[in-house]
Amino acid sequence: MPAHPSSESHSQLTLSNVTKRFHGRAGLVTAVEDINLQVKEGEFLVLVGPSGCGKSTLLSLLAGLEQVDEGSIKLDGADVVEPGRDRLVMFQQDALFPWLDALENVLFGLRLKPGLTDAERSEAARYYLDLVGLADKERAHPHELSGGMRQRVALARSLAPNPRVLLMDEPFSALDALTRDQLYGDIQKIFTQRKKTIVLVTHNIREAVCLGDRVVLLSPNPGRIRQVFNIDLPRPRRINDPALATLAADITTALSAHLAEPKEGLV
Amino acid sequence: MKTPRALVPVVIGLLILGGWEWFVRSGRVDDVLVPAPTQIGEWFWSALRDGSLASATWVTMRRLMLGFVIGAAIGIPVGALCARSSLARDTIGVLSLGLQTLPSVCWVPVAIIAFGQNEAAVLFVVVMGTVWAVVIAVQESVLSVQPLYLRAAMTMGSRGWHLWVHVIFPAALPGIISGLKQGWAFAWRSLMAAEIFVVILSGFGLGSLLHAGRELLRMDQVVGVMLVVVGVGLLADLIFFSPIERWLRRSRGLER
Ligand SMILES: Nc1ncnc2c1ncn2[C@@H]1O[C@H](COP(=O)(O)OP(=O)(O)OP(=O)(O)O)[C@@H](O)[C@H]1O
Ligand SMILES: [Mg+2]
Numbered sequence: 001m002p003a004h005p006s007s008e009s010h011s012q013l014t015l016s017n018v019t020k021r022f023h024g025r026a027g028l029v030t031a032v033e034d035i036n037l038q039v040k041e042g043e044f045l046v047l048v049g050p051s052g053c054g055k056s057t058l059l060s061l062l063a064g065l066e067q068v069d070e071g072s073i074k075l076d077g078a079d080v081v082e083p084g085r086d087r088l089v090m091f092q093q094d095a096l097f098p099w100l101d102a103l104e105n106v107l108f109g110l111r112l113k114p115g116l117t118d119a120e121r122s123e124a125a126r127y128y129l130d131l132v133g134l135a136d137k138e139r140a141h142p143h144e145l146s147g148g149m150r151q152r153v154a155l156a157r158s159l160a161p162n163p164r165v166l167l168m169d170e171p172f173s174a175l176d177a178l179t180r181d182q183l184y185g186d187i188q189k190i191f192t193q194r195k196k197t198i199v200l201v202t203h204n205i206r207e208a209v210c211l212g213d214r215v216v217l218l219s220p221n222p223g224r225i226r227q228v229f230n231i232d233l234p235r236p237r238r239i240n241d242p243a244l245a246t247l248a249a250d251i252t253t254a255l256s257a258h259l260a261e262p263k264e265g266l267v
Numbered sequence: 268m269k270t271p272r273a274l275v276p277v278v279i280g281l282l283i284l285g286g287w288e289w290f291v292r293s294g295r296v297d298d299v300l301v302p303a304p305t306q307i308g309e310w311f312w313s314a315l316r317d318g319s320l321a322s323a324t325w326v327t328m329r330r331l332m333l334g335f336v337i338g339a340a341i342g343i344p345v346g347a348l349c350a351r352s353s354l355a356r357d358t359i360g361v362l363s364l365g366l367q368t369l370p371s372v373c374w375v376p377v378a379i380i381a382f383g384q385n386e387a388a389v390l391f392v393v394v395m396g397t398v399w400a401v402v403i404a405v406q407e408s409v410l411s412v413q414p415l416y417l418r419a420a421m422t423m424g425s426r427g428w429h430l431w432v433h434v435i436f437p438a439a440l441p442g443i444i445s446g447l448k449q450g451w452a453f454a455w456r457s458l459m460a461a462e463i464f465v466v467i468l469s470g471f472g473l474g475s476l477l478h479a480g481r482e483l484l485r486m487d488q489v490v491g492v493m494l495v496v497v498g499v500g501l502l503a504d505l506i507f508f509s510p511i512e513r514w515l516r517r518s519r520g521l522e523r
Contacts, residue, residue, distance in 0.1 A: 065418050085424035095419035098519045099437040108433070109423035143520025161423065 012197055013039040013062065013165065017071035020057055030222035031057040035071070037216065037225065042195045046212035048202060048251075050259060054223025055201040056092055059167045062199060063089045075165070085112065090158035092169040092201075094150040096142040102129060102153045103138035109161040128156035131186055133179065148174045155183070159190060168200045172207065181239055184210055188236045205255070206248045210239045215251060219258055226258050302487035307494070310487040319476065324495060327462065327472035330386070334393025335454050339447055342398045346405025346446075347431070356406065363402040371396035371457035379465055386469040392461045396454035404446020408439035441515050448508050455500060473499075 018035040021028055032054035039045050047055045060066040061073055064083045073080040075087070088109065096105050106125040110116065116124075129135055132152035134145075142150055151174045158166060172180045188211065191198055202208050208215045215229040229251055237244055284304045290296070291303035298306065314320035349360040374395040382388035412435055420434040436443075461467070462474020473492055480488030516522045 060418075063418075063422050065422065083418075083421040083424075085422075087422065089419070089422045091415065091419060093415060095415045097416060097419075097434070097437070099440070108420070108425075112424040112429070141518055141520065157423075 012041040012043075012076060013037075013199075014074045014077075015058075015062075015071070016074075018058075018061065018068050018073060019070040020054070020061060020066065021069050032061075032218075032223035035223075035225060039197060039199060041197055044191055044198045044200070044211055044213045046200050046202060046208040046215045047218060048205060048208050048215060048255070049218030049223070049226075050220055051203075052223075053218040053220035055218060056169055057223065059089060059169050059199065059201060062165075063087050063167055065089070085109075085161065086163055087165040087167060088158045088161060088163040090154055090166070090168040090171050094142075094147075094154040096150055096154055096157070098142050101139050101141050102134060102145065105142070105153055106157045106160050109157060113161045124160050124162075125156075128160045129153070131159070132156045132183070148176060148179065151175060152179070162194060163196075165197045165199070168198065170201055170203065173203070180207075184239055185236060187211065192235060205252050206239060206244065209233075209244050209248045209251065210237050210241075217251070217255060217258070227254055229254075299484065300486060302490060306487045307491045310485070310491045314476075314488075314491070319471075320495065323471055323473050323476045324499070326470040327458065327474065328499065330389050330393060330470075330472065331455060331458055334390050334458070335397050335451055337390070338394045338397025338450060338454065339401055341394070342401025342446075342450065343405050343443070345398075346402040346443075347409060349402060349406040350409035359402070360406055363399045363406075366395075367399035367403055371453045372460040374457060375461045375465065378461070384465055384468045386467070388465075389458060389461050389467055389472075392457050393454045396457040397450035400450040400453055401443075401446050404449065405439070405443050408442025408446070409435055411442070412438040441512075441519075441521075444508070444511055444515065448512075451503065451508070455503075459496065 015035050015037040018037075019033050020031045022031055023029075035058065037045075047058060049055060057066065061068055062080065064080045064087065067081070080087075097108065100108065103122075103125055106129055107121055110121040110124055113121075126135065126138065129138055132155055134149060134152055134156070137145060137149065137153075140149075142153070145153065151171065155171055158168065158171075172183060175183070184207070187198075190196065198211075200208075200211060202211075205215075209231055212231050215231060216225055217227045217229070218224065219226045229247075231247065233241070233244060233247070288303050288305060291298050291301055291306075302310075311320070345355075345359060345363075349356045349363070371392065374392045378388035378391040378395075382391060416434055416438055417430070420430055425434060458472075459474050462472045463478050466478075467475065473496055477489055477492040477496075480486075480492060
């Protein structure tokens with residue numbers, strides 16, 4: 001394994017002119033078109049935009065689960081052609097395995113990570129289950145958990161192997177406000193302590209501003225980047241911070257302005 | 268106090284047996300044609316004592332289990348291969364689908380001509396009964412594993428063998444088990460047919476015992492063996508398939 005010194009500050013993920021189309025039954029759908037984006041090592045990038053603008057598609061491309069039709073995606077200069085342990089995905093629908101209990105689900109990724117003892121794996125799995133507040137549910141199977149609990153297990157599962165790049169598709173959407181606020185804090189802590197690169201999708205602009213170093217606004221039909229906002233607020237950020245609320249309001253205004261624009265106005 | 272769930276069927280069963288006994292004893296029917304429960308019981312007891320029932324049951328069970336295990340051992344990997352490669356699916360898969368619709372009794376004449384009246388022939392019949400149903404079930408259930416599970420596992424670094432053992436196989440297990448159950452039922456039926464209609468020189472099974480009963484015009488023996496055959500089928504379900512299916516349903520929340 002080549003070493004990746006954390007001092008390395010050039011772009012880690014580079015998307016150049018990325019276009020992805022799907023041959024659906026209703027014909028050809030351009031999910032994303034001509035996306036140019038660079039994600040630096042240790043950056044927290046948030047994708048926002050209306051439903052169907054290609055956010056999940058972008059994550060699948062970054063994960064290597066789908067291949068680009070045009071353009072390229074590079075990770076440290078090498079083309080992304082297949083999924084890898086360095087880029088973990090937390091899917092929009094919780095993809096927990098129904099035949100495993102919560103703890104075993106979290107252990108799944110850990111067991112595939114070399115260089116750990118069994119004791120270290122169990123300890124890590126329990127630590128992350130505890131982090132998402134489910135220490136008492138480790139023996140429960142997914143069907144015995146509520147929707148929000150399942151999503152928390154999925155969150156623990158994607159955090160536990162400590163990947164370099166974390167790709168998260170609306171990870172907090174099914175959670176109650178209290179758990180969510182607590183996890184905003186935890187995820188920022190993990191992000192700053194472990195120097196991870198995170199790409200997160202959300203519909204919640206406040207969440208985007210609370211978490212992101214940059215917020216990328218996408219527009220649909222086809223999915224394109226409309227605007228990029230740099231968020232310079234100091235961390236750790238609190239979701240109830242007034243400065244944060246003001247910024248979120250600005251972005252929301254921009255978003256509704258873009259949505260109101262006629263399609264021909266696209267550049 | 269709540270009455271135990273087993274009580275009602277037991278009482279009803281005893282009532283039916285009593286009525287039957289009385290009906291035959293009263294002389295309304297010839298007890299050569301319709302043996303009374305006690306007569307069947309007597310045959311049962313004597314067959315147990317001289318060891319013929321135990322040895323016949325053992326011979327039959329050995330054939331069934333050996334054939335079933337061989338059939339499953341062939342069917343599971345072949346089914347997986349069919350799910351994996353479209354070439355295999357278009358050849359072996361289609362062939363299996365066709366042969367699965369063939370009543371497995373039809374293999375009996377083939378087996379007798381090919382192998383003679385021996386153990387190999389019966390085993391062949393049992394394997395043929397099992398294997399096609401298993402191939403189809405494995406192929407179908409592997410193909411319908413949710414892609415989301417595969418995507419999730421692959422991003423966590425699961426590939427190849429690991430993916431098969433830890434994701435595809437567990438996800439497809441419910442379908443595979445019902446395929447095995449179907450294969451078992453086919454194998455059981457064709458084995459009985461083979462044993463009843465062909466004298467298998469290498470061993471005297473339950474089917475042969477039934478056939479002997481017919482030759483001797485011993486209705487008590489015929490009915491007695493039939494009851495044993497029912498018992499074996501029930502037992503296989505009770506101690507093997509039902510617990511597995513119940514465990515699968517319970518651990519995945521599919522219980523109604
Ligand atoms: N496998 C597929 N086959 C055909 N079309 C697809 C497929 N996946 C996505 N699409 C289409 O691509 C477009 C973008 O979908 P995507 O799932 O990326 O949207 P999204 O931004 O994640 O939306 P949401 O916020 O609702 O999750 C949609 O028009 C969708 O219909
Ligand atoms: Mg989506």
